[in-house]
Amino acid sequence: xxxxxxxxxxxxxxxxxxxxMLNVFVSQLPAARLRYWxxxxxxxxxxxxxxxxxxxxxxTGDRMDAxxxxxxxxxxxxxxxxxxxxxxxxxxxxxGHQVGLYTSDHDPDDAxxxxxNAPIVIEDHVFVGSRAIILPGVTIGRGALxxxxxxxxxxxxxxxxVAGNPARVLRExxxxxxxxxxxxxxxxx
Numbered sequence: 001x002x003x004x005x006x007x008x009x010x011x012x013x014x015x016x017x018x019x020x021m022l023n024v025f026v027s028q029l030p031a032a033r034l035r036y037w038x039x040x041x042x043x044x045x046x047x048x049x050x051x052x053x054x055x056x057x058x059x060t061g062d063r064m065d066a067x068x069x070x071x072x073x074x075x076x077x078x079x080x081x082x083x084x085x086x087x088x089x090x091x092x093x094x095x096g097h098q099v100g101l102y103t104s105d106h107d108p109d110d111a112x113x114x115x116x117n118a119p120i121v122i123e124d125h126v127f128v129g130s131r132a133i134i135l136p137g138v139t140i141g142r143g144a145l146x147x148x149x150x151x152x153x154x155x156x157x158x159x160x161x162v163a164g165n166p167a168r169v170l171r172e173x174x175x176x177x178x179x180x181x182x183x184x185x186x187x188x189x
Contacts, residue, residue: 023058030055048073051089052182059083061104063117072182075099076130084117085136092181093122096130096148103136123158125178143173 026038032052039045039053044065047053051073059067061083068086069075073093081087084104101120106113118137122128126140129148140146141158150167159173 019060023060027057027059028055043067045069050182051075053079057081063103066119069093074182084115086119088119089122090124090126090142092125092178093128094126094180094182095128096132098131099128100131100133102133105136143176143178145173 022038022043026035029035035053035055036047039047043059045059045067047067047069048071050071051069053069053075054077056078057075058079059081061081063083063085064081066086067081067083068088070089070091070093072091073089073095075089075093075095076097076099078098079095080098080100080102082100082102082104087101087103103120104115104117107116116136120134120136121139122134123140123142123144125143126146127144128134128140128146129150131148132146132150132152134140134146134152138152138155140152140156141160143159144156145161146152146156146167147161147163147170149165150163151165152162153166156162156167157169159176160169161171161173162169
C-alpha cells in the first residue's frame with residue numbers, strides 16, 4: 001500500500017515541487033529570501049548566506065542536493081543548472097547572464113543513449129561570462145576567466161583566460177590577488 005501511495009502521490013509531488021513550481025514560479029519571485037528558503041529547504045541546495053542567485057535560475061536533475069554555492073558568489077539572471085552530479089562553486093565566483101552548467105550528457109556510442117554524469121567544480125575568484133556553457137567533468141581553476149559564449153569541455157588551469165567553442169586558453173591573467181567582492185543580492189533580482 002505504501003509503495004502505491006508513494007507512486008501515486010509522493011513521486012509526482014516531488015517532481016512538481018522540484019520541477020514546475022521551482023522553475024516557473026519560485027525562480028521568478030522578486031523576494032530573494034523566499035527563493036533561497038525554497039532552494040535550501042525543498043531542493044536541499046547549499047547556498048551560502050552571502051551568495052546571490054538572481055531571478056530566473058532553472059534547475060533540473062536528481063542531484064540538486066549536491067549543488068554548493070560558496071560565500072560571496074554572484075549568479076546573474078537566467079542561469080541553467082543540470083545537476084546529475086555535484087556542482088560546486090567556491091568563494092567569490094561571478095557569473096554573467098544565462099550561464100549553463102551541465103553535469104549530464106548522453107553516451108553517443110550506447111544503443112540506448114545512456115546518461116553520463118560528471119561533477120563540475122569552479123574554484124575561487126572565477127569569472128564566467130554571459131552565455132558560457134560548462135560541460136560535465138570540468139574543473140575551472142582559481143582566478144580563471146571564461147569569456148562570454150565559451151563552451152568549456154576540458155579543465156581550465158588557474159588564472160587562464162579561455163574563449164571559443166571549444167574553449168581554448170588565450171593567455172594567463174596578470175593579476176593574482178583579487179579585490180572585488182560581492183555586496184549582497186540587489187533588490188528585485
